[in-house]
Amino acid sequence: MKRYDLIIVGAGPSGLSAAVEAAKRGLKTVVFDENEKPGGQLFKQIHKFFGSKEHKAKIRGFVIGEQLLKEADEAGVEVVLNATVIGLYQDKEVVVRIGEAVHHYKGDAVIIATGASENMVTFEGWTLPGVIGAGAAQTMMNLHGVKPGNKVLMLGSGNVGLVVSFQLLQCGCEVVALVDAAPKVGGYGVHAAKVARTGVPFYLSHTIVKAEGEECVTGVTIAEVDSHFRFIPGTEKHFDVDTICLAVGLSPMSQLLKMAGCEMEDNPKRGGQVPVCDEYGRTSLAGVFVAGDVSGIEEASSAMIEGRMAGIAAAEYLGYMDKEEMDRNLADLDQALDGLRQGMFAPKNRGKDIETTDEGIPVSKNLLKHGFVADEEIERFPGVTHAKGIHPVMECTQNIPCNPCQDACPKHCIRIGSNITALPAVEEGSECVGCGMCVASCSGQAIFLVDETYEEGYASITIPYEFLPLPVVGEKGDALGRDGSRVCEAQIIGVKSIPAFDKTNLLTMKVPAEYAMRARFYKKG
Amino acid sequence: MNQINDRSRDIGAFVPAPDDDMIICRCEEITKGEIRKAVHDGMFTLTEIRRYLRTGMGLCQGQTCAKLVKGIVARELNISPAQLEPATSRVPMRPIEMHVLANEGKEDE
Ligand SMILES: Cc1cc2nc3c(=O)[nH]c(=O)nc-3n(C[C@H](O)[C@H](O)[C@H](O)COP(=O)(O)OP(=O)(O)OC[C@H]3O[C@@H](n4cnc5c(N)ncnc54)[C@H](O)[C@@H]3O)c2cc1C
Ligand code: SF4
């Protein structure tokens, strides 16, 4: 039986991060993954990530994956792909299917980083072809270049549902509705707003009654639900669709840990069946660690930090460093993880009704119910100000762990401060030069440049734009409001795409001055 | 757990519902009605349901239906899903052909 100091199951962000830390300290490390490509979920994420500059904010997910792979390679990690781990026995014997044979390996330590699987919900017709998971839609689009359908209804308003809806739009699908049984949008407001402004209607407190069709999905009926999630008769709505996408949560894939005899618990806050473990991933079995979504559904940003922690804890367990060195190494990571777990969406705030931001500003009710901040609500947030000449408008209205906008501005116009979840505010007395770096760096596509006095009677508005084909200068079309409905005519006066923008294009449109604070998207006429 | 293992507990009679013919475990084609009936036949734990009906024993190994079955059984027993112990996890974790399972790899050292 081949031996390793450390065997890691899963080459996602957490598994790879763990491998890097362990291999750097001299542990002979191998990572098994059942996929043909490493990177786990990261390679499906084409959007820019939230977080802090130190932890890869504003970098697109798949690029983070590439960086991580390079780091693993340099540290001398062995990654074995197409290798399905089918069993974990006591004494850390790992059974792996590779090709047409079954292999046994022995690790002195084992880290399980197998991630999560998608949840399903049932309704009449849920087994029809055309009902797919949001993760499946993402895999089709972003890994295989296949369009999942033409007309899509999305169920689920968490970050996954919102992000995948936007990607479906980018891929050329029509998203006819975004539906959720909960009364409030579950994901980040900025993700919701960028979907809503393209014209996708949100139906909160609604769910699917049935999928229609004989051989495959041809339509769907939704209806409103009451506070006990019972359908309200007479509220049914029908949509013609060929695809129904389900983004209704993830469950940790923790079976290997259970079979090895780890103490398990059913913890709804962490997404289901998870191993009992401490903050560095140590389970009830000595030498067996966990990291990432398998120990509780969170995010890639936190999965990477958890992975590093487990890698360091494994190195200490095997005597590659003493406790003092471990504590030193873990202190920074502790702080980073703590930073990510702050704000309105922090695990500790799940299920709570939050009425005001940390700054004491009432949250936008419209954002939670319809996916966009209403025109009459937007002015109360510190990122939204009026000034002479061009200036940034940050429509970022919830306390989320994110701050790349602050560092992006060479003129220091944007202030978040040391508390990463604070709302971005316009720095008083600063002078914007209209370079657009803030617009392109905003992971939430929530920053706009507005010049209310661009021309006699006209304002100019610069928006982030990630759709193809790009409009051309001179072209006329419709300016859409935050709710996605037409507000006025718009003319494109600038299209800017430079490498520093990392594929976020900046469109500048000219609109009548009175619409300067309302026009937020552009649609070809 | 004790409450669940108490087979003398009265859970009432099986009441047919309009969505009883909805498939829950797609791999083994088991309906919601069959699962609900199994509970009334005395199968109170997920392991029993699994052995009785083969839910979660098909190609996807319960990846899709495990949570759904758990919810249905819990509702039938009038308890919270968290009170039900999930079915045992066993090797192999993923479906695997017998000829592969029987083919022990030769270590290259
Ligand atoms: C649509 C969507 C959008 C997201 N957007 C963001 C975002 O903007 N920011 C953010 O921080 N996070 C985001 N996330 C979350 C993030 O992708 C996950 O939290 C993260 O990938 C978890 O990392 P992980 O390493 O724990 O698991 P995974 O990335 O799932 O990796 C697990 C790996 O283990 C392998 N594996 C599993 N079982 C076995 C086995 N038995 N044998 C061998 N290999 C196995 C899998 O093949 C996989 O490669 C998003 C997720 C989704 C679905
Ligand atoms: S456009 Fe440039 S100068 Fe103006 S706020 Fe944005 S980053 Fe700063």
Ligand code: SF4
């Ligand atoms: S405005 Fe700043 S804090 Fe808000 S989403 Fe954009 S980059 Fe993040």
